[in-house]
């Protein structure tokens with residue numbers, strides 16, 4: 107099946123947000139970032155500033171030498187995060203949204219009936235009109251080509267205005283589109299790899315695609331064959347969707363309605379144990395315990411109680427569930443289904459080592475994202 111993947115990237119995002127705040131900036135050369143006397147760098151620069159050669163990640167001192175009239179605006183990251191959330195809400199047209207950074211995301215729309223081009227136009231118009239922000243979109247059959255198409259499309263639009271452009275690579279034209287581009291446009295080819303390839307006279311993706319497998323294996327080991335596929339525009343990577351678990355719960359429907367209080371409590375205990383186990387496996391704890399009760403006539407209630415501190419312990423979950431059950435159970439009334447859940451999840455406070463581990467992972471993730479964005483992005487990237 108042919109996939110439909112969009113790469114959505116706001117144009118000079120921080121600058122665009124600043125222009126909303128102060129419309130007099132529109133069309134003027136300005137940059138968001140640190141001051142030159144503090145060794146600051148350009149986090150984002152307006153398209154007017156780019157006319158002078160100013161670029162993202164450039165030291166502010168250098169930017170000011172290139173463009174003495176450059177206005178420098180201190181970064182207001184909280185503001186950009188807030189607007190980013192609004193953008194992400196607008197592009198939420200499928201369950202397959204992969205957020206890459208504060209101003210960039212993939213959206214897979216394979217399951218939507220409309221053409222990829224019309225979906226891209228709809229999303230761009232929506233962002234233009236609702237938020238008054240410029241955005242460029244690349245559309246292709248996979249993430250790799252959608253991203254490169256977008257970067258390429260943006261570069262075609264030179265001038266003082268944001269590109270706000272849509273670039274579509276139809277199915278089957280991936281390899282032909284990539285062929286004339288520099289090997290460095292490919293994911294995974296940094297300056298070092300590019301140098302290696304250049305040593306063999308391989309400068310374009312087209313030449314790379316025709317390079318014998320053995321040569322690439324000798325150069326890049328087991329990534330060699332992968333590289334060749336990418337050069338042909340083949341990329342089967344799926345969307346990486348953040349799974350935000352909001353609650354963990356289990357329920358059971360009885361084969362025959364139960365009326366015996368002790369038997370029901372025994373079932374509650376089993377459910378509490380299951381929920382506790384799942385929480386601990388996920389290294390989570392929660393502060394709210396919820397029960398669900400459905401009677402034989404299908405009327406259903408849920409009741410919840412907040413714990414004094416987050417827990418993932420079976421007995422605490424059970425005791426709270428039992429309390430809620432006793433408060434709401436009418437003796438002799440047949441019960442069809444019961445459920446136990448824990449929500450308001452957070453890392454367990456009792457297991458400090460896990461928490462530290464999570465933080466370390468978070469740091470590793472952040473540095474990886476930073477590295478990627480440094481190589482491929484135009485703006486300095488922070489994960490919000």
Ligand SMILES: [Mg+2]
Nearest residue numbers: 115116117209
């Ligand atoms: Mg951008």
